[in-house]
Amino acid sequence: MQYQFPSFQPPSPDPDPQAPTHGVWTVSDLTLYIKERLELDPELMDLQLVGEISNLTRAASGHLYFTLKDAEAAISCVMWRAAAERLRWQPEHGAAALARGHISVYPPRGSYQLYVDDLKPAGLGDLHARFEELKGRLMAEGLFEAERKRPLPAFPRVVGIVTSPQAAALRDVLNVLHRRYPLARALLAPTQVQGDQAPPQIVAALQAIDARKDVDVILLVRGGGSLEDLWAFNDERVARAIAACRHPVVSGVGHETDFTIADFVADLRAPTPSAAAELAVPDRAELQQLIVTGKERLVAGMERRLAHVRQSLQENRRSLQRLSPYTRLATHRQQVDDLTQRASRALAYNLNLRRSALEGVEARLAALSPLATLDRGYAIVRLTDSGEVVRSTGQVCAGDVLAIRVKDGEFGAVAASGSQQESERVRE
Amino acid sequence: MSDELEKLSFEQAIGELEVTVQRLEGGDLSLAEAIALYERGMHLAQHCNDVLDAAELQVQELAQPGSGPEA
Numbered sequence: 001m002q003y004q005f006p007s008f009q010p011p012s013p014d015p016d017p018q019a020p021t022h023g024v025w026t027v028s029d030l031t032l033y034i035k036e037r038l039e040l041d042p043e044l045m046d047l048q049l050v051g052e053i054s055n056l057t058r059a060a061s062g063h064l065y066f067t068l069k070d071a072e073a074a075i076s077c078v079m080w081r082a083a084a085e086r087l088r089w090q091p092e093h094g095a096a097a098l099a100r101g102h103i104s105v106y107p108p109r110g111s112y113q114l115y116v117d118d119l120k121p122a123g124l125g126d127l128h129a130r131f132e133e134l135k136g137r138l139m140a141e142g143l144f145e146a147e148r149k150r151p152l153p154a155f156p157r158v159v160g161i162v163t164s165p166q167a168a169a170l171r172d173v174l175n176v177l178h179r180r181y182p183l184a185r186a187l188l189a190p191t192q193v194q195g196d197q198a199p200p201q202i203v204a205a206l207q208a209i210d211a212r213k214d215v216d217v218i219l220l221v222r223g224g225g226s227l228e229d230l231w232a233f234n235d236e237r238v239a240r241a242i243a244a245c246r247h248p249v250v251s252g253v254g255h256e257t258d259f260t261i262a263d264f265v266a267d268l269r270a271p272t273p274s275a276a277a278e279l280a281v282p283d284r285a286e287l288q289q290l291i292v293t294g295k296e297r298l299v300a301g302m303e304r305r306l307a308h309v310r311q312s313l314q315e316n317r318r319s320l321q322r323l324s325p326y327t328r329l330a331t332h333r334q335q336v337d338d339l340t341q342r343a344s345r346a347l348a349y350n351l352n353l354r355r356s357a358l359e360g361v362e363a364r365l366a367a368l369s370p371l372a373t374l375d376r377g378y379a380i381v382r383l384t385d386s387g388e389v390v391r392s393t394g395q396v397c398a399g400d401v402l403a404i405r406v407k408d409g410e411f412g413a414v415a416a417s418g419s420q421q422e423s424e425r426v427r428e
Numbered sequence: 429m430s431d432e433l434e435k436l437s438f439e440q441a442i443g444e445l446e447v448t449v450q451r452l453e454g455g456d457l458s459l460a461e462a463i464a465l466y467e468r469g470m471h472l473a474q475h476c477n478d479v480l481d482a483a484e485l486q487v488q489e490l491a492q493p494g495s496g497p498e499a
Contacts, residue, residue: 155439165489174487182483183438189490208490284480287442291476294445298469301452305462 028107035105038112044103049075049114050122050129052137053095058084066091068099068114071136076113077101083117096122096133128227131234134261138236143243144264150248152268152280156216158185159280160209160247162202165190169223169252169273176274181281187215193222198232203241210245217280218245220262221252221273233260242266252276371407380405384412393419433471438479445472 025033038044051068058064062081067074077099091097101116122130138144159177163170165188177186189205192198202220209215220242222233232238233253242249242265251266252273263269270276321327366372370380381390384401396402397418404413436444448469452462 155437155442157437157439174485178485182485183479185486185488187488187490205490284483288477288480290442291445291473291480294442294449295470295473297449298452298466298473301449302462302466305452305457305459309459 027110031105031107031110034112035107038103038105041103046102047100047114049099049101050133051075051097051099052133053091053097054093056091056093064091064116064119068097070133071140076111077116078106078113079116079119083119087119089121091119091121096130096137098122098129131261134234134236134239135264138239138261138265143239148243149267152248152250153216154282156181156184156281158187158212158214158216159277160187160189160212160215160218161221162189162191162205162209162218163221163273164193167193167221167223169221172223172272172274173219173221173252173277176277177281180278180283182284184281185214187212193232194225194229195232199235199237202232202235202238206238206241206245206249210247215247218247218249219252219273219276219280220249220266221276222254223273224255224258230254230258230260233262235261238262239265250276250280374405374407377407381413433475436472436475438476441472441476441479445469445476448472 049068051070051074054067054069054074056064056066062084064077064079064084066077066079068077069075079101098120099114099116100118101114103112104115105112122133142148161170161173163173170188174186177184187209189209191201191205193202206218206220209218220233222230230253233251239261242251242262248267249265250268250270251260251262252270252275253260253262254272256271259269268279270279370378374380382388382403382405383390383395384403388395390396390402396415398415400415400418402413402415403410433441448465451457452465452469457465
């Protein structure tokens with residue numbers, strides 16, 4: 001709604017009586033102008049306002065003065081004695097209330113306020129208003145702050161469950177826990193989750209389970225239902241009990257679309273009971289995969305490590321070999337072998353050389369040899385006694401034994417005649 | 429597998445497995461240390477698997493607060 005600020009030229013068809021005649025307002029005139037505008041506004045003539053009562057004072061006159069506020073704003077309220085006397089309850093500071101009245105201005109202070117005709121405690125018929133009121137108030141207190149939210153344990157050993165033992169929600173939660181993470185122990189704190197008795201029971205169950213030292217996380221769950229069915233989870237006592245829990249609380253109330261005050265206060269809001277269980281525990285299949293990966297990394301790390309060790313071992317062994325006296329000995333041995341080989345090669349060469357020379361001489365010798373002449377049919381005749389070669393007849397007497405050499409051997413012969421006597425034998 | 433390992437909770441075992449793997453991957457270890465870590469890691473992984481395989485969800489109910497002992 002837009003307020004019409006007075007202009008220096010008031011609307012001419014129906015000029016306000018307080019409108020300035022010379023373009024300048026007086027304070028009273030302007031206040032009266034605003035007061036009339038507010039009093040004539042159809043929205044503000046008769047309205048209901050929900051909020052938290054604060055700054056409540058009961059004047060000696062019997063009039064009630066207080067403020068209705070929510071998280072962001074406050075409106076001054078006044079309730080005249082006549083109306084105040086009709087109240088059948090005692091409004092208190094901090095109480096949520098539903099006021100009915102109209103807006104007007106109190107000129108001496110220039111403040112607009114709600115003139116309350118009737119004031120009721122914000123009742124069951126005003127669930128939504130009460131929800132908003134409580135939400136606003138708890139938010140203002142900081143109960144929904146992100147810094148308040150605690151992380152959930154990665155591997156909860158004991159999962160506390162606050163719900164009705166008969167509810168399908170419990171079965172859903174247990175199914176999920178069984179499937180995903182049967183390592184956990186489920187600890188049920190039974191409570192009603194619906195009706196007038198539900199809020200104090202939920203509070204007691206939360207406190208009982210939170211008092212346990214072995215609990216790691218608490219699931220506060222309830223299946224779907226109407227706004228009234230879920231109302232216990234919009235109860236301030238429940239909200240404060242959640243906030244007071246030492247252990248992290250996961251809420252899973254109703255369906256995806258249902259938001260309760262408990263959801264806002266809880267450390268984690270799940271859309272459904274099953275989802276609450278899923279958020280609270282890890283999944284066995286994922287964990288098994290994690291273990292497999294861990295083992296693979298162990299093997300890879302070990303293999304890398306071993307390969308490294310093996311390589312440095314290899315390098316060291318090579319260095320050792322290089323520096324070993326045996327290696328040097330082997331080198332020496334080889335040198336000896338080399339030299340020996342060279343020596344024998346040189347010797348053989350030398351021998352061959354000489355052998356060839358010898359053969360050359362032999363060939364020449366053979367060419368000069370009388371044996372070659374014998375081949376052609378000549379014979380060599382010697383005196384057997386002296387071995388002299390007979391070159392002339394004068395050397396032979398009859399009866400001398402001769403040795404006759406031919407190509408393939410020697411045979412003996414006796415000279416049948418000779419040119420001289422034995423005594424006159426010529427001497428060579 | 430040692431008794432000491434048997435006593436480890438799943439959370440402790442898988443936490444130690446992660447640390448063991450990281451140390452082994454980090455290098456800068458003697459061979460003896462690496463082997464010890466490797467064996468420890470394999471035992472931890474086995475223990476984790478055993479725990480997961482053997483687990484059965486246990487459900488326990490607290491007495492309802494505010495109700496009598498007969499409840």
